[in-house]
Amino acid sequence: MRATISDIAREAGVSTATVDRVLNNRSGVHSRTRDRVLTTAERLGYLPGSMVAETGYRPANATRIDFLLPGGTNTFMNTLAAQIAAMAEWRGPQADVRVRLIEGFNPDALARTLLEIRGETSGVGVIALDHPTVREAIREVSAAGIPVLTMVSDIANVPRIGYVGIDNRAAGRLAGHLLGRFVGARAGNVALFAGSLSYRGHEEREMGFRHILAEEFPGLRIVELREVKDDTERSYREACALLDAHADLAGIYNIGAGNRGIARALEERGRARDIVFVGHELTEHTRRYLLSGTMDAVIDQNPRVEARDAIDRLLAAARGEPAPNLPAIRIQAIFRENIPEA
Known part of the structure; x- marks a missing residue:
């Protein structure tokens, strides 16, 4: 039998209203509480996005956002891409989240892709090279009313709704x-x-x-x-x-x-x-x-948290909702003696 919202609330130690807010991606929930609810929901097998994974169905008014990440052998970038896909499933069919891998360190390819998706997307998250052609493409995308969010590495002198990543x-x-x-x-x-x-x-x-x-x-x-x-x-x-x-x-x-x-x-x-x-x-x-x-x-740095925060900020901006109040991404030093569980 599939778990219920009441089951998740009881296991996570929160109210059913809080669970409902988290699963429907509404603001007003502390990030740690949100993580606890999502982790509990995953453990109990409550997957609100499973309909998308199983059937591919999305309503016509689903909010489309795109993430442009560098391709190649960078394990962290590949992990981040996978986490974006996983976090997107939690948002259910109302969120159409897509990841595009761009040839690494090619500013022209990145700028070209930004301009190509301009008429197809409601928001863009990008790990951007700080290059004139990329900056100009971001300016053109923003001028078209599409919110742009920088991730992992920020970029100067461009209109963006914010940055998700470490200092x-x-x-x-x-x-x-x-x-x-x-x-x-x-x-x-x-x-x-x-x-x-x-x-x-x-x-x-x-x-x-x-x-x-x-x-x-x-x-x-x-x-x-x-x-x-x-x-x-x-x-x-x-x-x-x-x-x-x-x-x-x-x-x-x-x-x-x-x-x-x-x-x-x-x-x-x-x-x-x-x-x-x-x-x-x-x-x-x-x-x-x-x-x-x-x-x-x-x-x-935590790619799961970065993926979640980036999706939340872009969806809110694309829908004209208030920006969620999210804490800064933490930096953690890992040694042989404190390696966390995989």
């Missing part, structure tokens, strides 16, 4: 603090890897990292920054070249994706235990590297 400058400072503490009092050389500094978020992480090293760890010197386009194989090749060029390397900070390539190079060269390695996003891969000691720390 990337603070994340870079945290990474620098952790790497400096792990290296200790000794002086040494440090290298940076970035997906692309065309992402404002990657640039902000770099700035935060550089500033805290200058402030607190003057004995650490950044000798290289290599852009790897978040590609695993390119990260591996660049990491091998880096290790060949700097036998005295003390630490690596990977600003973006490509952790698998860097870890592979460190392990093959026998350097995994003597070079401090700090990166981003807890995935099946970085979880393994933390356990093996190849990585020392991972700066994590």
